Amino acid sequence: MSGFLDQIFVIGKKWLLSFLTGAPDWVVEIVSSLLNIIALLAVFLTLFALMSLFERKILARIQNRFGPNRVGPFGLLQPVADGIKMLIKEDIVPTRADKPVHFLAPILIAAAAILALGVIPYGRNMTPFTIDGGILFFFAVGSTTEVGVFMAGWGSNNKFSILGAMRAIAQMVSYELPLIITVLPVVMVTGSLTPNAIVAAQAGYSLAVLPHWFVLTPWGAAAFLLFFVSGLVESNRTPFDVPEGESEIVAGHMTEYSGFKYAIFFMAEYFGMFAVSGLAVTLFLGGWHAPIKLLEFLPSYLWFFLKLGVLLFVFIWIRGTLPRVRVDQMMNFAWKFMLPMAFACILAAAVWFYAGQGVAGWIWSLIVIVLVYLTLSRLIGTGKKFAPRTYRFAE
Amino acid sequence: MGVSPAGFGILPKQTFAGQRAPDSSQKFAIARTPLPAGETPTLPATNRNLTMTPTLQLFLVVSAALFCVGLLAALSRRHAIFILIGIEMMLAAAGLNFIAFWRFGPQPAPPTGVMVTIFAIAIAAAEAAVGLALVIAVYRHYRTTNVDQMDQLKG
């Protein structure tokens, strides 16, 4: 029974495809891909709507107030109201804007984010597209977001937009390196770039209670933290939302967009969050595996979305708690701390792997990580930069 | 498409006669061979893998076209960045050639073509970075990116 529930979507898709038994092979393949895409879009658009509501409610609770609670029971129909509002707003395009570039920019950013969602395994046998270099595909597609951001900034013919776009691209390019290098220890230990293989390598339990997730190793924990922070930056979330900081640069590259195009930017940001969280779950948190052996009867996709929900809650929590980071502090952090720390994670993973993956390996890799961290935090020189301000008054 | 894929490879003599036509309609002309009467075009059972493609000549023609478009950009524009764009296109065309020859060679082939292309892409990236840095440095001095005006060795 639990096996049936686990594979219910796969069985459903096979039943739908059984209507096409007479058709040539390429038709079946195209229909199968289309079904995958439709399911993916349906799930994630619903999740986007729910997430936009829950973000407002959770932020509100952190700030000691209620969120939207008037539109439906507990405000559950608020996304519908938001959607209608966005759709009926007037679409203002500046007169001297570059029309094709201005139009295509949000589409490109949203398309890149949605493409990245296609290679993540959502459950047992439930990966929409299995590509041999799946992780590489994810990052290749994610890096095309920068061109889209530039198009948005340039196409608006607005100095704030161009400045915001340049800052956004500088931020995204700087943090792409730690993002990718922190994935390397996982790929190295697993020996494959396929997300399915990485999830399969995290199967199994020690003592029936401790899962073999990579986050429970010292290099995995450090890499997960670095990956998560880089993911925060890549999706332009607070505390790294300089590109869209309202008080600084009037929404940056998204200034001249109104109505539905702004909603698409919004959606692209959330889809980027989903993609990065999904990849973090796949790489570090064991994918669709259950945490303890007893709970394996629950369906695999349920575990995946549960873990995804926890990570998204942490995203929102951080947004409600931390103030914005200054641009030069952010670049400093990326190049002087995160990049060397990411390399240290690779070293620690190698030490763990060759010291036997048991307790000895754990302790040795922990020593490597702690040593590098202490050295870096002394060397980064935060004393001068973050010291309390001294005021000098005119005498 | 209405064409038997087996017809792609068995063309005895090309009807091209040396016309150089950079428009893409000529590529269709190669592909049309008359079907034997009563035969419906089906994919042959042995060649069912998804990457079944037209002949090597078509690929080489396409990459030659890309190379020449890159040459066009490099030779006929006066803006330094356009010239760099043209050079990048020429490098990509060469990479396409390598991969085409690797694929059409006797299988199982050692992936030499793939490795060379990977290195070529890395070299192209390095060269683009240095070239663009040069353009910025020269712009700071001459305040122009028109290569016709960068004609003095004395800085």
Next chain:
Amino acid sequence: MNSAAFIVIAILMLAAALAAATLRKLIHAALSFALAFVGVAAFYFLLGAEFVGLIQIFVYVGAVAVLIVFTILLTRHDPEKDRGFNWSGVILALAVFGGLLWAILKTTGLSIVPPALTTALTVRQVGELLMTDYIWPLQCIGILLTAALIGALVLVMEEKR
């Protein structure tokens, strides 16, 4: 069906490349340049070299296109329009294309269909080759990229007066 894919990708790529070479506005040319490289990457996928296709998108569209776009931003001067188009370049390019086309079509050994792929090229194979047979080129590429990085930085740094 795959010949249809070939033709579609070929048209897309060549149209984008022509647009990149001939458009007046530099930004449009840079963006269609990125599109042309997506077309080249699609060709790599069609030919069965998926790893190279992904690297192509990663490096060219994700890095080189962004570099070019940044350089365009940093070297803007008004008026924006390009000063002149050299028609002799067009004639030369057409002549080279004619020569290459003649050479390709004369070589009869090239009108072959692709042999069936016995084994797909996996990332693992590429990785193993890079670490065994191609270790020297790999290290040289590393040094080259480091030199290019440092060189580009040195070129662009403002001179301290």
